[in-house]
Amino acid sequence: xxxxxxxxxxxxxxxxxxxxxxxxxxxxxxxxxxxxxxxxxxxxxxxxxxxxxxxxxxxxxxxxxxxxxxxxxxxxxxxxxxxxxxxxxxxxxxxxxxxxxxxxxxxxxxxxxxxxxxxxxxxxxxxxxxxxxxxxxxxxxxxxxxxxxxxxxxxxxxxxxxxxxxxxxxxxxxxxxxxxxxxxxxxxxxxxxxxxxxxxxxxxxxxxxxxxxxxxxxxxxxxxxxxxxxxxxxxxxxxxxxxxxxxxxxxxxxxxxxxxxxxxxxxxxxxxxxxxxxxxxxxxxxxxxxxxxxxxxxxxxxxxxxxxxxxxxxxxxxxxxxxxxxxxxxxxxxxxxxxxxxxxxxxxxxxxxxxxxxxxxxxxxxxxxxxxxxxxxxxxxxxxxxxxxxxxxxxxxxxxxxxxxxxxxxxxxxxxxxxxxxxxxxxxxxxxxxxxxxxxxxxxxxxxxxxxxxxxxxxxxxxxxxxxxxxxxxx
Numbered sequence: 001x002x003x004x005x006x007x008x009x010x011x012x013x014x015x016x017x018x019x020x021x022x023x024x025x026x027x028x029x030x031x032x033x034x035x036x037x038x039x040x041x042x043x044x045x046x047x048x049x050x051x052x053x054x055x056x057x058x059x060x061x062x063x064x065x066x067x068x069x070x071x072x073x074x075x076x077x078x079x080x081x082x083x084x085x086x087x088x089x090x091x092x093x094x095x096x097x098x099x100x101x102x103x104x105x106x107x108x109x110x111x112x113x114x115x116x117x118x119x120x121x122x123x124x125x126x127x128x129x130x131x132x133x134x135x136x137x138x139x140x141x142x143x144x145x146x147x148x149x150x151x152x153x154x155x156x157x158x159x160x161x162x163x164x165x166x167x168x169x170x171x172x173x174x175x176x177x178x179x180x181x182x183x184x185x186x187x188x189x190x191x192x193x194x195x196x197x198x199x200x201x202x203x204x205x206x207x208x209x210x211x212x213x214x215x216x217x218x219x220x221x222x223x224x225x226x227x228x229x230x231x232x233x234x235x236x237x238x239x240x241x242x243x244x245x246x247x248x249x250x251x252x253x254x255x256x257x258x259x260x261x262x263x264x265x266x267x268x269x270x271x272x273x274x275x276x277x278x279x280x281x282x283x284x285x286x287x288x289x290x291x292x293x294x295x296x297x298x299x300x301x302x303x304x305x306x307x308x309x310x311x312x313x314x315x316x317x318x319x320x321x322x323x324x325x326x327x328x329x330x331x332x333x334x335x336x337x338x339x340x341x342x343x344x345x346x347x348x349x350x351x352x353x354x355x356x357x358x359x360x361x362x363x364x365x366x367x368x369x370x371x372x373x374x375x376x377x378x379x380x381x382x383x384x385x386x387x388x389x390x391x392x393x394x395x396x397x398x399x400x401x402x403x404x405x406x407x408x409x410x411x412x413x414x415x416x417x418x419x420x421x422x423x424x425x426x427x428x429x430x431x432x433x434x435x436x437x438x439x440x441x442x443x444x445x446x447x448x449x450x451x452x453x454x455x456x457x458x459x460x461x462x463x464x465x466x467x468x469x470x471x472x473x474x475x
Contacts, residue, residue: 029085029117031124034074042084043076046107054110057163066091066104075124077108077117085112088121090129090137098399099135099410100456106141122152126172133343133409135399135454136462137172146170177452177464180415181382189471202472209390209472210318211250211374212310219313223250226305233302236272238338240279240304245349245419246376247308248287248361253318253374253422255365256310258287263294266303273298280306286349287357316364319390319475321371321425327384327395327444330363330435331375331421333405343412346405348419352437359436360420366433369424378469379415384423384444385452385469391425392474393446396453396461401443 034040044063051062066072072091076084086108093100103125108118129137138157141149143166146156157169188209195201203213212223225246232239244261251258263280267273273296284291289308335348349357364372373387381397388395397414404413420438425446432440444455452465 028115029077029079029112029120031075031077031120033128034076034087039076039078039084040074043074043087043107046084046086046109047105050107051105055165057165062105071097073128075121075128077112077121079112085109085115086117086121088125090125093138094400094457096400097409098457099133100138100399101129101132101134101136102138102140103129104139106139119148119152122149126152129172130174130176130411133411135174135176135411135414135464136456137174139170139172140167141170142167171462176411177379177381177415178466180379181385181465181469184378185382185386185470189473192472206317206319206475207315208319208475209386209470210254210475211376212254212256212308212315214315219311221251221254221256221310221312221315222307223247223254223310224305224307225250226303229302229304232267232276232304233272235338235340236267236275237279237282240276240281241283241350242279242345243304243306244280244283244287244289244308247306248283248289249374249376249420249422251308251310252361252364253316253372254310254312255314255316255368255372256312257365258289258308258310258361260290260292260309261294262307262309263291263296264303264305265294266297266300268299268301270298272302276302276304286352286354287361288354312365314368316369316372317390317475318371318373318387319392320369321387321391321393321446323393323446323448324428325370325425325446326428326430326442327397327446328369328424328426328432328440329375329380329402329421329443330424330438330440331403331418332360332438333403334437335405335419336407343408344416346408346413346416346418356437359434360438363433363435363438364422364424367424367426367431368433369426369430371425373423375418375421375423377417380418380421380423381414381452381454381464382469385465387423387425388446388450388452389468389470389473390475391446394449394451394453395444395446396449396455397444397464398455400457401441403439403441403443 051057074089076087088106090103146168154170160167160169202208212221227239227243332348338345338347375383384395451467453461454464455461
């Protein structure tokens, strides 16, 4: 971010969260999105005064195409009288927003350069980018500002030159995916360790960590998932539907044809119990997979789990991939965010008919890839990491090749539960199969570097998952 000299400032804690309350302290300035023409003109006036007149970086004007991009966001710092003390802009780096943004034209009025405005604008830009689902946030800063950005947590990428002046390419490390993986899957190896002590504990060799598990001595595949109690309380019908959806997806990822489900349902009232069962029954009818039996109880805290049973003589493993295999995402990107779960749960399945649902459910079986896994609570990046871990490899995803809905940012899409989405691995040139209403696109490959990397259109890769996801290791 090209800008004036900025200095470190010690910021107190007006909310008293550190143990010291500060009464009646009005902030010297606030940072907020630019709200009108007057603020915008004041920001551009500061830019001209600094970059054209004072520093001579540009001749006549510093305006460029980013100023004309309707997606560009300008943040400004205002004093108590509403005077613009500084500003910064941030915008997507590509015509189609891939979650790669950059900050630029960071400027602070000469009289405010020791007031902490500069660092505050940088922090606000980082926070705003992450709130927009950005996965990569870059800036090109003047050499003299590198130390400040480093103190704020930015990482140096390399030296560059802008308008004949030394600059440094830097990036803000965004750990959205790593945090998701850490909170959902990283504890599995330790927690499940006692189960591995028994023969076939956590499944036969080659299937550990899989979505479903072959039942010994048969062609049956079993899968089991539970729905979190808060979701059951909040949206009982949707919880019932999803209990079927996630289990049937697990069977699909194994290439199995579902034959039935068992449920275990508890609720504090008959009304809530009925609503849960209604959602499960609707899903059963939609996929034409019966609920064969289970356990039902009222007068208890809400709980819901489903076990699904399927058949296949050739189960597809999550750990069947090898270095050099291509990764394909097959996803139903139609639909919308489930109300109350924006950015977390994508709902496409509830609008599909039986023919469409069964066509997607049989995709993996018909494609017969070397490895497959359904994208669930760890999101696309985390699920890809689990497939790679089970295969004894790493993975790289090409961000520009990932099919996604227009209504979802890339950061949201690759970290959400996407409804129906399968990540598969197969040798280059392998034939695929029709996927019904879902879209399929090659979007990466398995590598010999552990974890998951994101590859961007400029060739730079960033680390999304630094190591293994579950710790269970190769299947």
